[in-house]
Amino acid sequence: MSQVAESAQSSPSSTSASDASPISLPWVTRLVSMDTVSRNPNFGLIETVRDELRAAGIEATLTHDERGGKWANLFATIPAHDGETNGGVVLSGHTDVVPVDGQQWDSDPFKPEIRGDKLYGRGTCDMKGFIGAALALVPEMQRAKLAKPIHLALSFDEEVGCAGAPLLIADLMKRGVKPDGCIVGEPTSMRPIVAHKGINAYQCCVRGQAAHSSLTPKGLNAIEYAARLICYIRDMADQFREQGPFDELYDVPFTTAQTSTISGGNAINTVPAECRFQFEFRNLPTLDPEPIFARIDQYARETLLPKMLREHPSAAIEITKIAAAPGLDSSEQAAITQLVRALTADQDKRKVAYGTEAGLFSLAGIPSIVCGPGDIQQAHKANEFVALDQLVACERFLQKFIRSMSVSADAH
Helix, strand or coil: CCCCCCCCCCCCEECCCCCCCCCCHHHHHHHHCCCCECCCCCHHHHHHHHHHHHHCCCCEEEEECCCCCCCEEEEEEECCCCCCCCCCEEEEEECCECCCCCCCCCCCCCCCEEECCEEECCCHHHHHHHHHHHHHCHHHHHHCCECCCEEEEEECCCCCCCCCHHHHHHHHHHHCCCCCEEEECCCCCCCCECEECEEEEEEEEEECECEEHHHHHHCECHHHHHHHHHHHHHHHHHHHHHHCCCCCCCCCCCCEEEEEEEEECCCCCEECCEEEEEEEEEECCCCCHHHHHHHHHHHHHHHHHHHHHHHCCCCEEEEEEEEEECCEECCCCCHHHHHHHHHHCCCCCCEECCCCCHHHHHHCCCCEEECCCCCHHHCCCCCCEEEHHHHHHHHHHHHHHHHHCECCCCCC
């Protein structure tokens, strides 16, 4: 029997009763039980959702990446009452989760467990709670006399730089599917988020020349030159912190930059021939990221590399972009912004430093906003959880959303 058609299934293991009783629990726990850490294929989850939707009479379109089709996005449409499938609103979520390696959990992260009034497990907060709530309410979407369609979009590899969603969006554009708006259900405690920063991540490889450490002039120390570039990036970060530009609506009101990983060298008595490090910067959406990277690249090419080449002709600095996602700056006049504000009865203007796929939808001409269950402070941690009342709040929000999209609603 389709879980979309019949939501009454077994509940997760529980150590105490809870007054809250989300109707989405069967879906959420089923999704959390699937290990979709970004390095693992997500196709099992996507197949499950596709098959359940198909059993309910809804066909989904899948877009795959190049890794043998084991990672996939899903896009499905619940049409309007007249059969229209264009326009409407997308409910969007990513299916991948961050690793649990090195974290100390009090329970199996992939065996969701209710303790008190919280559901624990990897992805409960970020962001299978929202996906489960949306899937649980598909029957209500089908029963409603929709004035415009409701779409479901599930992506892969959001946690490693929003790698999956661009394929999904490109497919929509190719097929001529143009939704009117998008709600990305990242954890916001069910409060609308109208803006977030952009994410730009790079890998740098500095190549020098190995030599015995007693003969340092014969070699070229890759770590030392990498350190100079890292310090330059830190100096830029300090400049943004001190000089702005600033937007005080953000918890961190300026553009940030940091080096996050580094490796190099193989022995204390050897001049290191190679050093690799990764760095990122998160720009305010009003700030173009290209000139920021151009400054880093120019320093590497025009200041560091000439010095390195004078020491050894094989010197090189290679910088590769590994992830990028645009910022979001939603218009208050956009219909999707006004709709979510009306449904949540929340007019406060909030902006966040973390990134989402909403910026990608917005860049494609689909006005977007972020609103979903759970607290972002619980995401990526050991003992990640979503409060049960947050799932209930999300379900009520989506039920109001469905009514707002229906013919009988005063506003569509």
